[in-house]
Amino acid sequence: MLPTELLPVVSKITTLIADSSRILVAAHLRPDGDATGSVSGLVKSLLKAGKKVDTALLDGVPERFAFVFPPVELLRQPVIDSDHDLIIILDSGDESRTGFTFKRNPEKTCLINIDHHASNTMFGDINYVDTGASSACEMVAALLHHAELPFDSEVALSLMLGLVTDSRSFQNEGIRASAHLAAAKILQTGVNTTPILNLLNSGKSETDLRVQGFGLSNFQLHCQNRLATLVIRQSDLARLKASFGNVFASGLFNQMLSINETFASVVIFEREDGMSFCEFRSRGGIDVKEVAVAMGGGGHVPASGCSRAIAVDDLAKEAIELMTKQVNNFFARQENA
Numbered sequence: 001m002l003p004t005e006l007l008p009v010v011s012k013i014t015t016l017i018a019d020s021s022r023i024l025v026a027a028h029l030r031p032d033g034d035a036t037g038s039v040s041g042l043v044k045s046l047l048k049a050g051k052k053v054d055t056a057l058l059d060g061v062p063e064r065f066a067f068v069f070p071p072v073e074l075l076r077q078p079v080i081d082s083d084h085d086l087i088i089i090l091d092s093g094d095e096s097r098t099g100f101t102f103k104r105n106p107e108k109t110c111l112i113n114i115d116h117h118a119s120n121t122m123f124g125d126i127n128y129v130d131t132g133a134s135s136a137c138e139m140v141a142a143l144l145h146h147a148e149l150p151f152d153s154e155v156a157l158s159l160m161l162g163l164v165t166d167s168r169s170f171q172n173e174g175i176r177a178s179a180h181l182a183a184a185k186i187l188q189t190g191v192n193t194t195p196i197l198n199l200l201n202s203g204k205s206e207t208d209l210r211v212q213g214f215g216l217s218n219f220q221l222h223c224q225n226r227l228a229t230l231v232i233r234q235s236d237l238a239r240l241k242a243s244f245g246n247v248f249a250s251g252l253f254n255q256m257l258s259i260n261e262t263f264a265s266v267v268i269f270e271r272e273d274g275m276s277f278c279e280f281r282s283r284g285g286i287d288v289k290e291v292a293v294a295m296g297g298g299g300h301v302p303a304s305g306c307s308r309a310i311a312v313d314d315l316a317k318e319a320i321e322l323m324t325k326q327v328n329n330f331f332a333r334q335e336n337a
């Protein structure tokens with residue numbers, strides 16, 4: 001389940017967990033299925049192993065993922081004075097993505113970074129970073145398996161959530177056998193995956209679908225249809241009686257790539273407080289992370305994002321310009337190769 005070159009680091013983490021009694025587990029702001037699943041899966045396993053565990057998610061657990069979360073109280077204060085033996089940060093390319101400031105004595109408290117983002121800054125004392133992994137959940141599954149930590153159907157439910165959401169149901173390009181081996185390990189526990197299937201297949205609200213309809217009627221194509229772009233302003237959301245969260249839940253980010261000629265997309269949208277967001281997606285190897293990083297964000301080669309406190313139309317102009325260049329350069333290189 002684990003690439004051979006990662007065995008030493010995972011063995012090191014195994015020893016550190018065995019030698020620790022108080023562990024803090026955290027993940028990124030606006031937790032997605034993978035952040036929620038990896039945190040809750042690891043926390044459940046560590047609790048079952050008899051560890052004292054603190055769980056930190058600054059934005060809390062999204063309602064729709066709450067069914068995987070154990071009944072623990074979350075730490076939500078922005079500055080955490082940590083005297084834990086270990087801090088484990090999951091699914092975060094950088095420590096700042098957690099939204100927390102961890103005050104720790106590095107002599108006493110070791111920081112472990114477990115992540116699969118290509119933009120990871122290796123911010124941990126120990127970095128278990130596997131950019132070929134489908135999800136942080138796949139990596140936690142490999143760790144629990146290797147460390148022989150508790151891995152029952154409750155742990156499995158959490159890990160399945162991030163495995164299927166981050167891999168888009170195993171449809172991502174370059175998905176490895178290890179993702180399927182993690183799924184096998186999860187299913188071997190006898191976990192009932194019906195709640196996850198319901199979430200994937202019937203998890204949208206009426207408003208999510210109205211926002212999806214708006215997006216499908218208003219996207220634009222550029223670069224000989226290779227690039228799809230969509231801007232959703234607060235005025236559009238107000239007319240649909242929708243909010244910022246409905247854009248994430250609409251499925252639009254990936255749907256732009258279902259056009260057979262389209263290889264990259266960007267959706268630019270606005271939150272109630274004026275913060276503006278971009279979500280980039282691609283297929284065929286176009287690197288959208290480069291664009292996201294240039295705009296102050298991060299992520300993966302095929303899926304990245306950024307957010308800035310500027311007007312949505314200004315962010316859209318910049319994003320569309322940079323994406324146009326990225327797509328044109330990619331195809332120019334292909335044609336010259």
Ligand SMILES: [Mn+2]
Nearest residue numbers: 034091136166
């Ligand atoms: Mn992830």
